[in-house]
Amino acid sequence: MSENKIPYKIYLGEEDIPQKWYNLRADMKNKPAPLLNPGTCQPMTAEELGAVFCDELVQQELDDTTPYIEIPKEIRDFYKMYRPSPIVRAYCLEEALGTPAKIYYKFEGNNTSGSHKLNSAIAQAYYAKKQGLKGVTTETGAGQWGTALSMACAYLGLDCKVFMVKVSYEQKPFRREVMRTYGADVTPSPSMTTEIGKKILAEHPGTTGSLGCAISEAVEVAVSNPGYRYVLGSVLNQVLLHQSVIGLEAKAALDKYNVKPDIIIGCAGGGSNLGGLIAPFMGEKLRGENDYRIIAVEPASCPSFTRGKFAYDFCDTGMICPLAKMYTLGSGFIPSANHAGGLRFHGMSSTLSQLYHDGYMEAKAVEQTDVFAAAEQFARVEGILPAPESSHAIRVAIDEALKCKETGEEKTILFGLTGTGYFDMVAYQKYNDGEMTDYIPTDEDLAKGLSSLPVVPGQD
Amino acid sequence: MSENKIPYKIYLGEEDIPQKWYNLRADMKNKPAPLLNPGTCQPMTAEELGAVFCDELVQQELDDTTPYIEIPKEIRDFYKMYRPSPIVRAYCLEEALGTPAKIYYKFEGNNTSGSHKLNSAIAQAYYAKKQGLKGVTTETGAGQWGTALSMACAYLGLDCKVFMVKVSYEQKPFRREVMRTYGADVTPSPSMTTEIGKKILAEHPGTTGSLGCAISEAVEVAVSNPGYRYVLGSVLNQVLLHQSVIGLEAKAALDKYNVKPDIIIGCAGGGSNLGGLIAPFMGEKLRGENDYRIIAVEPASCPSFTRGKFAYDFCDTGMICPLAKMYTLGSGFIPSANHAGGLRFHGMSSTLSQLYHDGYMEAKAVEQTDVFAAAEQFARVEGILPAPESSHAIRVAIDEALKCKETGEEKTILFGLTGTGYFDMVAYQKYNDGEMTDYIPTDEDLAKGLSSLPVVPGQD
Numbered sequence: 013m014s015e016n017k018i019p020y021k022i023y024l025g026e027e028d029i030p031q032k033w034y035n036l037r038a039d040m041k042n043k044p045a046p047l048l049n050p051g052t053c054q055p056m057t058a059e060e061l062g063a064v065f066c067d068e069l070v071q072q073e074l075d076d077t078t079p080y081i082e083i084p085k086e087i088r089d090f091y092k093m094y095r096p097s098p099i100v101r102a103y104c105l106e107e108a109l110g111t112p113a114k115i116y117y118k119f120e121g122n123n124t125s126g127s128h129k130l131n132s133a134i135a136q137a138y139y140a141k142k143q144g145l146k147g148v149t150t151e152t153g154a155g156q157w158g159t160a161l162s163m164a165c166a167y168l169g170l171d172c173k174v175f176m177v178k179v180s181y182e183q184k185p186f187r188r189e190v191m192r193t194y195g196a197d198v199t200p201s202p203s204m205t206t207e208i209g210k211k212i213l214a215e216h217p218g219t220t221g222s223l224g225c226a227i228s229e230a231v232e233v234a235v236s237n238p239g240y241r242y243v244l245g246s247v248l249n250q251v252l253l254h255q256s257v258i259g260l261e262a263k264a265a266l267d268k269y270n271v272k273p274d275i276i277i278g279c280a281g282g283g284s285n286l287g288g289l290i291a292p293f294m295g296e297k298l299r300g301e302n303d304y305r306i307i308a309v310e311p312a313s314c315p316s317f318t319r320g321k322f323a324y325d326f327c328d329t330g331m332i333c334p335l336a337k338m339y340t341l342g343s344g345f346i347p348s349a350n351h352a353g354g355l356r357f358h359g360m361s362s363t364l365s366q367l368y369h370d371g372y373m374e375a376k377a378v379e380q381t382d383v384f385a386a387a388e389q390f391a392r393v394e395g396i397l398p399a400p401e402s403s404h405a406i407r408v409a410i411d412e413a414l415k416c417k418e419t420g421e422e423k424t425i426l427f428g429l430t431g432t433g434y435f436d437m438v439a440y441q442k443y444n445d446g447e448m449t450d451y452i453p454t455d456e457d458l459a460k461g462l463s464s465l466p467v468v469p470g471q472d
Numbered sequence: 473m474s475e476n477k478i479p480y481k482i483y484l485g486e487e488d489i490p491q492k493w494y495n496l497r498a499d500m501k502n503k504p505a506p507l508l509n510p511g512t513c514q515p516m517t518a519e520e521l522g523a524v525f526c527d528e529l530v531q532q533e534l535d536d537t538t539p540y541i542e543i544p545k546e547i548r549d550f551y552k553m554y555r556p557s558p559i560v561r562a563y564c565l566e567e568a569l570g571t572p573a574k575i576y577y578k579f580e581g582n583n584t585s586g587s588h589k590l591n592s593a594i595a596q597a598y599y600a601k602k603q604g605l606k607g608v609t610t611e612t613g614a615g616q617w618g619t620a621l622s623m624a625c626a627y628l629g630l631d632c633k634v635f636m637v638k639v640s641y642e643q644k645p646f647r648r649e650v651m652r653t654y655g656a657d658v659t660p661s662p663s664m665t666t667e668i669g670k671k672i673l674a675e676h677p678g679t680t681g682s683l684g685c686a687i688s689e690a691v692e693v694a695v696s697n698p699g700y701r702y703v704l705g706s707v708l709n710q711v712l713l714h715q716s717v718i719g720l721e722a723k724a725a726l727d728k729y730n731v732k733p734d735i736i737i738g739c740a741g742g743g744s745n746l747g748g749l750i751a752p753f754m755g756e757k758l759r760g761e762n763d764y765r766i767i768a769v770e771p772a773s774c775p776s777f778t779r780g781k782f783a784y785d786f787c788d789t790g791m792i793c794p795l796a797k798m799y800t801l802g803s804g805f806i807p808s809a810n811h812a813g814g815l816r817f818h819g820m821s822s823t824l825s826q827l828y829h830d831g832y833m834e835a836k837a838v839e840q841t842d843v844f845a846a847a848e849q850f851a852r853v854e855g856i857l858p859a860p861e862s863s864h865a866i867r868v869a870i871d872e873a874l875k876c877k878e879t880g881e882e883k884t885i886l887f888g889l890t891g892t893g894y895f896d897m898v899a900y901q902k903y904n905d906g907e908m909t910d911y912i913p914t915d916e917d918l919a920k921g922l923s924s925l926p927v928v929p930g931q932d
Contacts, residue, residue, distance in 0.1 A: 019486045020552040026479045092480040093564075093855045104553075104627070122582055124857045124892070166852035167564070186646075186897035190857060192904045193848055388653055392626040395553045397584045397650060432584070434894040437646035444652045 020103060022265040024096035029088055030264075034256040036291045037076035037249060037363060039298040042370055044076070044249065044362035045337035048324060053468050056334050064231060066241050068139040072250040079295075081253065083135075090134045090167060094123035095257065099265040100429075104393040106413070113416035115409060116273070117429040118262040118289060119396065124190070125160035127399065127431030128285050129245050132254035133160035136243040137168050146239035147171025151201065151226030153180055154354035154401070155187030156431060157245030162194035173240075175201040175229045179220035187435050201226035208232050208330045223357055224343055228330025246282025247327060247336070247361050255288025262426065263292045273304060273426035275412055279404040280308040280317065280375070281354050283361030289428040290373070297372060306373040307412075308364065309404040311383075312452045314347040316340055316360045317368055317375035319458055324468040325359055335466060338365040345461030348451040352380060352439035353400030358461065378407050379450040384443040386410050387433070399431035400439055480563060482725040484556035489548055490724075494716040496751045497536035497709060497823060499758040502830055504536070504709065504822035505797035508784060513928050516794050524691060526701050528599040532710040539755075541713065543595075550594045550627060554583035555717065559725040560889075564853040566873070573876035575869060576733070577889040578722040578749060579856065584650070585620035587859065587891030588745050589705050592714035593620035596703040597628050606699035607631025611661065611686030613640055614814035614861070615647030616891060617705030622654035633700075635661040635689045639680035647895050661686035668692050668790045683817055684803055688790025706742025707787060707796070707821050715748025722886065723752045733764060733886035735872055739864040740768040740777065740835070741814050743821030749888040750833070757832060766833040767872075768824065769864040771843075772912045774807040776800055776820045777828055777835035779918055784928040785819055795926060798825040805921030808911040812840060812899035813860030818921065838867045839910040844903040846870050847893070859891035860899055 037043055046055040061070040072081065083091075102115040120128035140148050147170050152158025158174040165172035174196050181188055181200035191198050201221045202209040206229040212219065219225075227244070234242035245251065266273065276293055278286035286308055296302040310317055316339045325340040327333040340359040347356045360368075367373055380400075387403035389410070390396070398406060409427040416423050433440065442448040497503055506515040521530040532541065543551075562575040580588035600608050607630050612618025618634040625632035634656050641648055641660035651658050661681045662669040666689040672679065679685075687704070694702035705711065726733065736753055738746035746768055756762040770777055776799045785800040787793040800819040807816045820828075827833055840860070847863035849870065850856070858866060869887040876883050893900065902908040 020549075021486070023483050023485065025483065026481070089480075124851070124855055126894075163855055167855070185901070186894070189897040189901045189904060190894075193851055193857065193900050195852060391584070391653055392655060395584055395623055395627070397653065434586075434646070434650075437649040440653050441645070441649045444649060 018101050018269050021098045021100050022268065023098060024261060024265055026092055028261070028264055029091050029095050030083065030257050030260040032080040032082055033253045034260060034291050034295060035075065035079055035081055035253050036256070036287070036294055038079035039295045040366065042366055044366045047334040047336055048468065050326065050331065050335050050466065063235055064242050066136070066139045066143050066145065068142065069136060069250050072253055073248060084138060087135050087138050091257070094130065096261045097122055099262055102394055105390060108389070108393045109410065109413050109417065111413040111417040112420060112422045113413040114422065114424045115413055116266065116426045118258055118426070119429045120258060121396065121399065121429065121432035125156055125163055126434060127156040127160065128255060128258055128288065129157045129160035130163060131257050131288070132245060132251045132284065133157070133164040135254040137161065137164035137170055140241055141168045141170055145241055147173060148241055148243045149173045149230040149234040150243050150245065151175045151223060151230045153177045153223045153356060155180060155184055155435060156354065158196070159187060159190050160245070161243065162191040162196035165196065166194040172196040173233060174198045175203070175226040177201055177221040177223055177226050183438065184435060201229050203229065206232045208332070222329055222346055224329030227328040228332055231328070231332055246284035246357065247359065249363055251284045252287035252361060252363055255284050256291040258285070258288040258428065259291040259293060262289065271424060274423040275305045275307065275425045277307045277309060277405045277408050277425065277427040279355060279401050279428070279430060280310050280360065280364070281401065282357045283364040285428050285430045287361055287364055294367065294372065307408055308368065308373055308375040309408045310375060310377050311347070311351060311355050311404065312377040312379045312450065313351040314341065314356050315377040316358065318377045321462055321465070322365060322369050323465055324471055325465055327359060335468065336362050338362050339368065341458060342461035342464040344464035348453065350449045350451050352442070353436055355401050355404065376408055378404055381443070381448050381450050383407050384440070384448060396429065397433045398429060399433045400436050402428070402430040478561050478729050481558045481560050482728060483558060484721060484725055486552055488721070488724055489551050489555050490543060490717050490720040492540040492542055493713045494720060494751050494755060495535065495539055495541055495713050496716070496747070496754055498539035499755045500826065502826055504826045507794040507796055508928065510786065510791065510795050510926065523695055524702050526596070526599045526603050526605065528602065529596060529710050532713055533708060544598060547595050547598050551717070554590065556721045557582055559722055562854055565850060568849070568853045569870065569873050569877065571873040571877040572880060572882045573873040574882065574884045575873055576726065576886045578718055578886070579889045580718060581856065581859065581889065581892035585616055585623055586894060587616040587620065588715060588718055588748065589617045589620035590623060591717050591748070592705060592711045592744065593617070593624040595714040597621065597624035597630055600701055601628045601630055605701055607633065608701055608703045609633040609690040609694045610703050610705065611635045611683060611690045613637045613683045613816060615640060615644055615895060616814065618656070619647060619650050620705070621703065622651040622656035625656065626654040632656040633693060634658045635663070635686040637661055637681040637683055637686050643898065644895060661689050663689060666692045668792070682789055682806055684789030687788035688792055691788070691792055706744040706817065707819065709823055711744045712747035712821060712823055715744050716751040718745065718748040718888065719751040719753060722749065731884060734883040735765045735767065735885045737767045737769060737865045737868050737885065737887040739815060739861050739888065739890060740770050740820065740824070741861065742817045742819070743824040745888050745890045747821055747824055754827065754832065767868055768828065768833055768835040769868045770835060770837050771807070771811060771815050771864065772837040772839045772910065773811040774801065774816050775837040776818065778837045781922055782825060782829050783925055784931055785925055787819060795928065796822050798822050799828065801918060802921035802924040804924035808913065810909045810911050812902070813896055815861050815864065836868055838864055841903070841908050841910050843867050844900070844908060856889065857893045858889060859893045860896050862888070862890040
């Protein structure tokens with residue numbers, strides 16, 4: 013390990029927890045397209061959105077002009093439990109790679125939810141509580157978001173109803189039990205407790221569920237039970253807003269040592285982590301103050317950026333949610349069964365989609381055996397067992413560092429280590445046993461998914 | 473959450489990682505009794521111990537006079553990955569209990585091994601590497617020690633052979649996979665790969681193994697393979713020495729704010745965490761500089777302190793290890809099958825046993841449903857999902873805080889939160905489902921265990 017004056021971990025103090033979230037949209041010339049009412053194809057009004065989401069979150073969702081939004085004291089107090097999160101100089105990884113590159117990662121797995129999801133969960137639960145609601149509903153796939161929301165609701169004394177994709181409910185009983193330990197009500201989806209669940213089960217009796225289907229059930233329960241609203245862990249503008257604490261802290265820590273990253277890398281499923289990590293850096297880029305190379309990494313088996321279409325689409329399978337303009341594979345697209353971990357949502361944050369469309373960032377798709385090879389290499393030298401999702405970013409960070417080794421360039425790389433892989437050992441076992449496979453969807457697979465795109469006037 | 477000037481987390485900087493381990497034995501008037509050769513009943517010599525343990529660790533094991541021992545730079549560099557560990561003021565728990573007590577906990581679960589075990593694992597692996605060895609062998613029950621050692625060996629490029637108690641190997645496949653991900657060779661114990669394993673399997677064909685039996689196998693492999701030594705995660709003096717970083721950091725953090733704990737609480741299985749946490753405080757107590765109430769918490773189902781005998785006993789089932797003088801339930805004692813989690817070793821650190829015998833600390837035994845109730849209460853307000861072992865300390869910390877509520881005393885309580893419970897969700901599920909039971913061994917059970925005590929001259 014080098015004797016560099018930059019410490020292994022750059023810790024910030026409690027006083028360095030951001031006071032305000034940064035709203036990236038305020039600095040975008042081309043704003044993300046508004047959500048549309050699927051019936052009228054008109055922009056969703058605050059009133060319409062208020063039937064599903066908490067009032068203050070609706071304001072945040074629609075606000076694309078205010079650059080900084082105050083973080084309520086109660087949320088900052090909760091953040092103190094696990095924030096500021098560490099930013100680590102990956103000295104050991106650099107040495108193992110023999111690269112002149114300087115690698116940093118912002119580690120968001122240092123809390124029981126095991127990921128960055130808690131940053132938005134506590135915010136959304138707080139506003140629900142403030143509005144006097146009884147509880148919230150949501151869906152969870154890999155389980156990180158559901159765990160985070162359960163924790164936030166336990167802390168605030170809110171009821172929490174989680175629809176967990178049935179295949180995860182069965183294959184990840186431990187994730188389920190963590191949520192139950194925090195007092196959440198966890199239902200496998202599709203279930204017989206909702207109309208949409210009954211309909212889906214009648215049409216597909218043996219289905220093991222999907223994220224899009226669980227969203228539909230959670231929304232139905234929220235709108236049909238007084239005192240409940242629906243909350244979502246990614247994709248939405250409000251979620252990216254809350255997640256900006258990741259980037260703000262990362263930037264503050266690097267600024268302390270006058271470090272400016274050349275390349276910023278994050279995994280991308282719905283975009284919550286990536287949008288949060290890059291927020292202040294992208295803001296500088298949008299304002300022309302600084303330039304950064306920004307790379308979104310997605311699984312080759314669910315390649316919404318690299319092979320999807322930039323179009324209005326449903327966020328859910330039941331097609332009851334608003335339409336969002338995003339890079340999408342179609343709400344009917346489901347990644348191949350060999351795909352492990354999260355990052356399996358068919359669409360991508362409207363904000364990130366617009367930025368990608370406008371050329372402010374790149375995207376790369378990586379195959380999962382390569383991802384797990386990077387995960388294992390990272391774990392052995394850096395100690396932390398990374399989540400499969402985070403390992404997509406590790407893969408590309410290692411690849412970029414190895415390019416530096418060839419060229420001799422001393423580039424500074426920052427990547428987001430969004431979480432830990434303790435609940436993903438089934439996937440690690442497959443990798444350890446040499447049984448993990450890759451799958452790249454064929455053009456035919458993709459065409460089938462995109463055939464479900466809704467018809468929206470003015471869009472081809 | 474209170475506006476107290478003491479932050480939620482007291483972070484120390486990298487420069488505050490201890491430079492030296494504190495060797496509690498140097499300040500003890502009554503030294504812990506020496507290890508005995510089971511054949512001769514004479515104190516084990518350095519040469520005899522060197523056949524099993526690394527040379528420098530043998531010196532540490534035998535050294536009961538040097539108060540401070542330098543931590544090699546390479547180990548301190550590794551500590552930088554996850555140390556200093558946070559010390560947390562449990563504001564949320566205090567508020568939930570409505571107690572005037574001030575509760576602090578030292579959290580050692582912020583690393584992938586999920587516990588404090590890494591503190592000694594890296595030290596033991598380092599000395600093995602320094603001696604030019606090829607690898608180390610060990611046993612693991614709950615899996616925390618095996619994980620920690622696998623991580624340390626991966627970092628140093630040492631071979632690591634872990635004998636995992638068969639019932640854990642089968643019931644905790646994810647722990648096993650974490651170790652494999654770090655490159656360890658994991659064998660269910662008893663196995664057909666050792667003479668002692670074959671013997672045990674021949675005598676008890678259906679056995680699911682025990683910690684004492686896995687120790688015997690690991691020792692056999694170490695002594696019969698050139699270039700290998702055996703390492704152990706608890707009980708030994710060297711382990712308590714390495715774990716003193718816990719207490720040294722805790723004391724440094726509290727000293728920063730002039731906080732003096734009245735009560736210090738730790739869970740106790742073999743004593744590694746407790747011995748580390750209390751080290752500098754106990755040192756002050758032994759030297760007459762300060763007084764502290766120190767409480768060891770053990771499971772009612774494995775009550776070595778509260779119901780065991782202070783006597784020489786074997787550390788392993790195969791009876792091939794040296795004899796240690798300790799509070800013991802007999803090497804044949806196995807906790808009831810309903811017992812979840814670790815803290816299931818039949819004996820207790822010789823150092824802690826002597827201190828307990830001499831009246832420097834108290835011990836309490838708690839039942840596991842009470843422990844899990846405390847764990848759940850803690851998780852919901854403090855966020856962290858605690859390990860079942862750590863939750864023994866939480867139970868007593870809460871009980872002491874509730875006593876303060878009755879009396880109005882503003883006592884300061886410090887407890888050790890040794891790890892996280894991510895790999896213990898089977899036990900949590902039992903608790904969540906109301907299926908967890910308690911078992912207190914009968915006097916007959918205990919008499920049966922103690923009947924296996926060896927005959928040692930001069931001891932009744």
